[in-house]
Amino acid sequence: DKIGALPGQPNGVDFNHYSGYVTVDSKAGRALFYYFAESPNNSSTNPLVLWLNGGPGCSSLIGAMTELGPFRVNNDGETLFRNNFAWNNVANVIFLESPAGVGFSYSNTSSDYQHTGDKSTARDAYTFLINWLERFPQYKTRDFYITGESYAGHYVPQLAYTIFLNNKKANQTLINLKGIAVGNGWIDDHTGYWGQFDYLWTHALNSDETNKGIHTYCHYFNDKDPKECDDFIIKAYNEPGDIDGYNIYAPLCQQDSSSIKTSYDSVNNFDPCSTNYMSSYLNRAEVQTALHAKVSTWDLCSDSIDSWIDSPATVLPIIKNLMTSGLQIWLYSGDVDSVVPITSTRYAIQKLKLPVKAAWRPWSTNDEVGGYVEEYEGLTLVTVRDAGHLVPSYQPARALTMISSFLQGALPPA
Amino acid sequence: DKIGALPGQPNGVDFNHYSGYVTVDSKAGRALFYYFAESPNNSSTNPLVLWLNGGPGCSSLIGAMTELGPFRVNNDGETLFRNNFAWNNVANVIFLESPAGVGFSYSNTSSDYQHTGDKSTARDAYTFLINWLERFPQYKTRDFYITGESYAGHYVPQLAYTIFLNNKKANQTLINLKGIAVGNGWIDDHTGYWGQFDYLWTHALNSDETNKGIHTYCHYFNDKDPKECDDFIIKAYNEPGDIDGYNIYAPLCQQDSSSIKTSYDSVNNFDPCSTNYMSSYLNRAEVQTALHAKVSTWDLCSDSIDSWIDSPATVLPIIKNLMTSGLQIWLYSGDVDSVVPITSTRYAIQKLKLPVKAAWRPWSTNDEVGGYVEEYEGLTLVTVRDAGHLVPSYQPARALTMISSFLQGALPPA
Numbered sequence: 151d152k153i154g155a156l157p158g159q160p161n162g163v164d165f166n167h168y169s170g171y172v173t174v175d176s177k178a179g180r181a182l183f184y185y186f187a188e189s190p191n192n193s194s195t196n197p198l199v200l201w202l203n204g205g206p207g208c209s210s211l212i213g214a215m216t217e218l219g220p221f222r223v224n225n226d227g228e229t230l231f232r233n234n235f236a237w238n239n240v241a242n243v244i245f246l247e248s249p250a251g252v253g254f255s256y257s258n259t260s261s262d263y264q265h266t267g268d269k270s271t272a273r274d275a276y277t278f279l280i281n282w283l284e285r286f287p288q289y290k291t292r293d294f295y296i297t298g299e300s301y302a303g304h305y306v307p308q309l310a311y312t313i314f315l316n317n318k319k320a321n322q323t324l325i326n327l328k329g330i331a332v333g334n335g336w337i338d339d340h341t342g343y344w345g346q347f348d349y350l351w352t353h354a355l356n357s358d359e360t361n362k363g364i365h366t367y368c369h370y371f372n373d374k375d376p377k378e379c380d381d382f383i384i385k386a387y388n389e390p391g392d393i394d395g396y397n398i399y400a401p402l403c404q405q406d407s408s409s410i411k412t413s414y415d416s417v418n419n420f421d422p423c424s425t426n427y428m429s430s431y432l433n434r435a436e437v438q439t440a441l442h443a444k445v446s447t448w449d450l451c452s453d454s455i456d457s458w459i460d461s462p463a464t465v466l467p468i469i470k471n472l473m474t475s476g477l478q479i480w481l482y483s484g485d486v487d488s489v490v491p492i493t494s495t496r497y498a499i500q501k502l503k504l505p506v507k508a509a510w511r512p513w514s515t516n517d518e519v520g521g522y523v524e525e526y527e528g529l530t531l532v533t534v535r536d537a538g539h540l541v542p543s544y545q546p547a548r549a550l551t552m553i554s555s556f557l558q559g560a561l562p563p564a
Numbered sequence: 565d566k567i568g569a570l571p572g573q574p575n576g577v578d579f580n581h582y583s584g585y586v587t588v589d590s591k592a593g594r595a596l597f598y599y600f601a602e603s604p605n606n607s608s609t610n611p612l613v614l615w616l617n618g619g620p621g622c623s624s625l626i627g628a629m630t631e632l633g634p635f636r637v638n639n640d641g642e643t644l645f646r647n648n649f650a651w652n653n654v655a656n657v658i659f660l661e662s663p664a665g666v667g668f669s670y671s672n673t674s675s676d677y678q679h680t681g682d683k684s685t686a687r688d689a690y691t692f693l694i695n696w697l698e699r700f701p702q703y704k705t706r707d708f709y710i711t712g713e714s715y716a717g718h719y720v721p722q723l724a725y726t727i728f729l730n731n732k733k734a735n736q737t738l739i740n741l742k743g744i745a746v747g748n749g750w751i752d753d754h755t756g757y758w759g760q761f762d763y764l765w766t767h768a769l770n771s772d773e774t775n776k777g778i779h780t781y782c783h784y785f786n787d788k789d790p791k792e793c794d795d796f797i798i799k800a801y802n803e804p805g806d807i808d809g810y811n812i813y814a815p816l817c818q819q820d821s822s823s824i825k826t827s828y829d830s831v832n833n834f835d836p837c838s839t840n841y842m843s844s845y846l847n848r849a850e851v852q853t854a855l856h857a858k859v860s861t862w863d864l865c866s867d868s869i870d871s872w873i874d875s876p877a878t879v880l881p882i883i884k885n886l887m888t889s890g891l892q893i894w895l896y897s898g899d900v901d902s903v904v905p906i907t908s909t910r911y912a913i914q915k916l917k918l919p920v921k922a923a924w925r926p927w928s929t930n931d932e933v934g935g936y937v938e939e940y941e942g943l944t945l946v947t948v949r950d951a952g953h954l955v956p957s958y959q960p961a962r963a964l965t966m967i968s969s970f971l972q973g974a975l976p977p978a
Contacts (some may be wrong), residue, residue, distance in 0.1 A: 393933045522803075535813065
């Protein structure tokens, strides 16, 4: 699975990277694609980290090529530049395309795509890990962490709980899971929606009138609410107009000449068109060959998965269970995301009614406030200032400081 | 008063500018300093606009040299570059240093500085205008607008009302006031404080615990509140840590070498050290001479005014009175300011209980959402997206679009 060189990669690549398929169901012909970037230094002692993007049904190569991976794609769609704030500086990072049907992951049994849901996703990801560790046995006892964002608010706790249960059943540490970190995670429908609408209003993206309508007519955010609630929800989502809800202050990707003139090619300048470059890159035949991927059309998010058969209204009970197991649990949040905003995460934590262990305080990177941290009994909230939904895209240095602290089992530096 | 050339000004200055003193009390020896930038085009038909910074006691040259004026100061503190989004593109703009004791404005009667307040400030500014129009009689009948920000939320309505009363008393249009535009204005203490604390909490700058404390113990934001309220207010102000409260996502001015290397010299890149450059520039002897200013130490905000003797808890009654006079009244607000946040402005408007005339909608500049607008009967709210307290510093293009619409008597473009 070792990658010789990625097409257009910069000089001086000083770490090993691998990619390929791990079969999770040989009868069905179901295989998951991964990209694995080892650390340039201390690879043999650094922890092992799994990264999962959300959706459901979006590719974790988004994380690899626009967020925390070692490379990002230049605006030519053909060449790569180095991300100096990549998380493989401090960990060996697996990016898993999950479930089958996402990115390069596939099933030869097309009916699989009609039976995909949270449960099957967790099951397959677990099987992937067990099989992957057979291929990379030096990582079997390594400290292991699961990270991810958005709908991975479901994936991450569910996979962690699957590992926990299987370790327990086997009465041995099959996978040495130490902690989870979920970014702007969708973890509870009710607080998720309240957080969205409150965020939109308090960030001056919704009118007072619409906010009043939501509060008058919406209570459950399901079909128990009157029709008026639906109308105000539509209003609330429309009122912000044509902005990037994933970062309410970011520029839009303008496909005209003026924006192409702009040179970004540095992780310090967020480029709103970066997913386009990645898409061009991953659809080049030579790139797919170098990645050991099946020649196919690569999409950001899956078109092939028709329905999602199970998605619990809340994963807070799972998180509560994980808390009793002594896992390190972080919920982090970029604070300028309106899709799964910081308010949603805070409201969800409020539901858990946890005692405060260390009071709210700023943390810092490069003499700037990187965000805020509050430690509760069993769970830690970390915000990343001026970061949108894809935290490491917008604030790479802050995100690396944050995850480094997490992996060290420490709060981010004051 | 005509300025030959400002030291270090760029080539191609295509408008007339003036500066100097207008005596407002000859017995006391009280004189106010102004800088006046005419429009490069249509100067003889473009409206006349007065700009006032807040404080109380801060210089309107902040507006001239870091916000909406024709020039900004380079990081050498000696040379100027052109602001292509200057408001004198669409208006003839007077920047007034007010009251006496601020910037280059002075009084020869030092006790004046102990008797300064809202009333004397409005009175002197009115006298300034009447006398200034004698010096520039071609502007006597020109459409006139008053703009300003922050504590100018007091200055602007009070001066407008003074003009209104004097026109009425004289039974003629002494000053042809057409409208006022107040940016991130402090207009009502009670909603001002509520807006601040709600903004800090909803923008993840305050803990849930502190927000709960404020809501439990604070009701009036004066000495009627219990001591616990004061404690939570102190907590609320401390919890954000070392960030720029005037733009919660902006970088800080780092005086070390790394930031000096950065070249900003464009209004499109906000430079957090710009007030330092301006201060260096305005304290150069040759600059003071070119400006016809008394040779003196220039400060951003006044050290000489010892006390502020009157500041009503609200100017909403004045705004209500002005609404009956048919003036165009805009409250605009940069939405990433935590000092006089958009929430404060919205809460103040809610107090007026005005019918909605045109529903909340986005407005745009350069194919991006510039902010949002909601028109009420008699008053219009405009937000400027991703702008801090000093709106034209952070978002010069959006600010120019906004003020151009205002001066045309139209809502900003959809």
